[in-house]
Amino acid sequence: MKIAKALTIAGSDSGGGAGIQADLKTFQELGVYGMSALTAVTAQNTLGVQGVYPLEEDAVVQQLRSVGSDLPPDAVKTGMLYSAEIVRAAAGEIAALGWAKVVVDPVMIAKGGSTLLQQEAVSAVIESLLPVSLVVTPNIPEAEALTGVKITALHSKLEAARRLQDYGARYVIIKGGHDGDPDTANDLVYDGSGFTELPGTRIRTSHTHGTGCTFSAAIAAGLAKGLSVMEAAGLAKEFIQAAIQDSLAIGGGHGPTNQWAYRLRTDKSVGNGGISRE
Ligand SMILES: Nc1ncnc2c1ncn2[C@@H]1O[C@H](COP(=O)(O)OP(=O)(O)O)[C@@H](O)[C@H]1O
Numbered sequence: 001m002k003i004a005k006a007l008t009i010a011g012s013d014s015g016g017g018a019g020i021q022a023d024l025k026t027f028q029e030l031g032v033y034g035m036s037a038l039t040a041v042t043a044q045n046t047l048g049v050q051g052v053y054p055l056e057e058d059a060v061v062q063q064l065r066s067v068g069s070d071l072p073p074d075a076v077k078t079g080m081l082y083s084a085e086i087v088r089a090a091a092g093e094i095a096a097l098g099w100a101k102v103v104v105d106p107v108m109i110a111k112g113g114s115t116l117l118q119q120e121a122v123s124a125v126i127e128s129l130l131p132v133s134l135v136v137t138p139n140i141p142e143a144e145a146l147t148g149v150k151i152t153a154l155h156s157k158l159e160a161a162r163r164l165q166d167y168g169a170r171y172v173i174i175k176g177g178h179d180g181d182p183d184t185a186n187d188l189v190y191d192g193s194g195f196t197e198l199p200g201t202r203i204r205t206s207h208t209h210g211t212g213c214t215f216s217a218a219i220a221a222g223l224a225k226g227l228s229v230m231e232a233a234g235l236a237k238e239f240i241q242a243a244i245q246d247s248l249a250i251g252g253g254h255g256p257t258n259q260w261a262y263r264l265r266t267d268k269s270v271g272n273g274g275i276s277r278e
């Protein structure tokens with residue numbers, strides 16, 4: 001049996017809710033062997049980010065080469081990259097290693113407001129990373145920062161998606177988590193010719209730590225298993241909907257999304273792990 005393998009290039013969240021921890025849990029839950037190349041360590045919990053400690057870009061490059069030379073991934077995702085140097089180094093290795101199924105989650109700011117991508121790295125994402133990506137998954141503030149388009153209505157969302165595609169991403173998914181709609185959380189997919197909506201029901205919860213990481217990791221897991229981009233995006237939407245529905249009220253702040261929830265719903269044999277829904 002072929003074992004699907006996925007790699008996350010991202011930061012560590014000591015609280016376990018976002019970053020590589022969310023990505024690896026998502027890969028595992030979707031039956032994909034998970035690997036990680038760390039870009040930065042964050043001291044973080046549900047209350048916020050207390051410290052950011054980026055790695056030297058050489059350390060990132062070496063991790064990618066170690067994985068690439070022995071365990072070539074079937075799909076890759078990027079998350080927190082922090083600096084222009086790390087963005088360029090990661091993009092350069094992705095190109096050199098010939099990785100094609102690349103999901104870029106252009107993580108910029110943590111939900112509590114801390115910087116996860118330095119301002120001067122935004123142009124490196126546009127110039128180096130988007131050209132080697134298959135899918136880019138910005139939330140609304142990220143799409144605005146990358147394109148300069150202020151997203152106020154559907155037409156501006158479409159314009160931002162077109163610009164992101166012009167930068168080199170084959171597929172653009174603009175996530176609706178921040179769009180202010182009280183009932184829906186719909187995401188918009190642009191494949192270069194048409195727009196498709198990924199519909200979601202908005203769940204009223206403050207426990208949304210790690211939603212973006214989990215969503216993009218689920219897309220990468222789907223791609224690693226051989227799904228098309230549209231199929232992987234549909235799977236990821238179901239996965240994140242369940243993970244937010246059953247999000248975890250732990251810690252004193254924004255609790256984490258629950259990567260276990262999707263499998264609990266689809267596989268009765270795993271039990272409910274003592275989780276009671278609120
Ligand atoms: N309260 C919510 N209820 C349902 N889905 C949500 C909610 N918040 C975010 N989502 C979904 O979670 C995914 C991540 O979106 P978003 O929160 O916008 O990303 P990010 O974590 O990058 O800010 C998207 O599919 C979005 O529609």
Ligand SMILES: Cc1ncc(COP(=O)(O)O)c(N)n1
Nearest residue numbers: 011018019080210211212213
């Ligand atoms: C290390 C790290 N990476 C990413 C995020 C963004 O989290 P979210 O998925 O909630 O936007 C985070 N808070 N920490």
